[in-house]
Amino acid sequence: MYCSHFNLKKKPFQLSADNSFLWLGNTHARALDLLKTGIDEAQRLMVLSGDIGTGKTTLIHELCHCLPQTTAVAHITDPSIERHYLFLSIAQGLGFDGLYGEGEKFAPVLWAFLKRQSQAQKKCLIIIDEAHLIPEQFLALLSSWAKFAPENTLTLILAGQLELHQVMEKTLGLSWQKQVGVHAMLSPLEERQTRDYINRRLELAGATHRIFMPDAVREVHRYTKGIPRRINIACDQAMIAAYTKDMQTVDAQIFQEAVGILKLPQVPAVVSPPVPVPQAQPTDPKPRRPKKILAILAAAVLLIVIAYSFYPRILSVPDQISLPPNKTPALQKGMVIVPTTPPPQAPPLEPGQAPQVPAEKTAAEYDRTPDMDEFIKEVFIMDKADSMARALDPFPRPSTHKAPASETPAVPPASRNQDPEPAYDPTQDPSAQPDPDAAIDWLIRKKSR
Incomplete structure (x- = not known):
């Protein structure tokens, strides 16, 4: 929208790789020459590394435009996809996709194709962009291709960020640098190179006057640290800010305003931090809820233990008998039961006679003491x-206490004037x-x- 305001033919600063705006500084020009020489000399493995936004993809596109038609190129932009699609992309780029099908082994088909290319004196180039994302198994596979491919036929270029060095060291070992024929590294631009980069792009876009003032160029370099991608973003925003103010040039103040707009998404919104609530605060019921639950469970377990302990004793005491509070001698007398001999077997029941039920135990029998x-x-x-004594006495006297009622002989009742039978006293007549x-x-x- 600002092209007509600055009398430009097209937008000078854009993020997409456009080789018509190619500007090669010392570092970029040297890296491009190294890659071209490596392809001509049939180097098997080459590496292009640099920080994000330093222009690796732009340099790869320029390299592909400089190659002769006898070189088949397969450019993989995302090596993290499924291995089958990686192989299919390589087959399509090199031109033997008709020979490779899903489910087939890729290595024999690639070897047969490379052998025909070697006989025809043609070369094959496989470029893996964003190589720092490459899986370890695929990287090891590429290294084996580079070693055993026919001579002067296959060249591999791995282009990625600086993390690519650690990935290759992890997969190929500490000697990975010996396996690399060419290693080109891109570095950020200096302040002078930043000024030449901006002016070259504006010139290619059709600018007829200087748009960025020297103080603005210094601010651009300080803010972008010489990274070409950041330079494109910052300069584009600065030209928009100058257009809104109807200015034909960009100075340091305009650039700082534009940078302030760029920084807004990076700065988090100012939100007052929440007041920390202590866990032991009495007004908050949530922290105390687990304690209440634990207390309730403990009380329930205690009640169950008490009920389990006393429940058998409660069941063993008949409901109709109440235990006296104190033990008296009379109670002890009534509860004496002396097992002398086995209980006699009940006589057979006569027709119509009900069975005798043994008397229930008294409540006092459940309360035994040492005395x-x-x-x-x-x-x-x-x-x-x-x-x-009974065994030695030939004429034992029948006991009136143990004899059944039916077997007791009829004894005439004693006279009222007759003295009662004296109580037994072992001291009177031994x-x-x-x-x-x-x-x-x-x-x-x-x-x-």
Whole structure:
């Protein structure tokens, strides 16, 4: 839009590689001569490296325009694509794509084609642009092609950024420089070269007067560090700024304003930083939520443990019996159960007779103490002595306590005036035959005093 304002035929500063605006400084001219000489001498592997925007692609395009028609060129702009498409692009560039199909091995087809080119005294050139992105396997494959290709037939050029050196060292080893026949490196322009570069492009675009003042050229070099791509971007913005102000020249002030516009996308928007919220702040419920959950889980586990511990005891106590708060001798007397002999088997049931159900245990039986165990032990000893005495007595007296109701003989009731049977006392008559039941009752009364 500013071409008519400055009386220009076409836009002088553009990003696309246009060889009509080619300007070769000392570094670029020397690199181009090295590559041309390497192709003429049939060098097998050549490297062109430089920082981004230094003009590698422009130099490659100029090299391709200078080659004779007898040289077949395959230019790969993106080596990171799938290997099959890499091989297909090479086959199409060199002219034997009709011989290579998908799924076939590429090396035998390439060898056959190179052999025919060697017999016809023709050369093949494979250029890999952006070679710093090349996969390691493909780079190793290219190195093998360069070694075993027919003599004076195949030349490989790897053009990439400075990272290409590390990639080749990693893949080919420390001796990769010995495998490279030509190594050309592009460097940024100096301030004088920057001025010549700007003036040459404006001249080729049709400028009739000086547009960039010396102070503006110094600002351009300081801002762009001599990188040709950056020079194109900065000068294009400066000419737009001069056009908006209706000025025919670009000075340092205009350039600084244009550079300020370019820097805007690079500077992040001013946004106030968020206020850091401490994790232990009581007003924020999110940090405390995990603690609450852990506390709830711990309480639930505790309740489960308590319920599991007391639940069997609760089930074992009958609901209709309430345990007394204190243990008394009377309670101990009622809960004494002395297992002397195996329980007698129940007699066979007669027709219509209901089976006898054993009495349930009292609640006191679940509360045993050491004193009670000692008492039961003593009773067990007395009962054992009674059993031995019964065995020696030829005329044992039947026990009224253990005999069933149906087998008890009929005894006339005692008279009311008759004195009751004296209680058993072992100190009165030691020679008398002891009654086991009376001995047990006497022992219980003695313990309860």
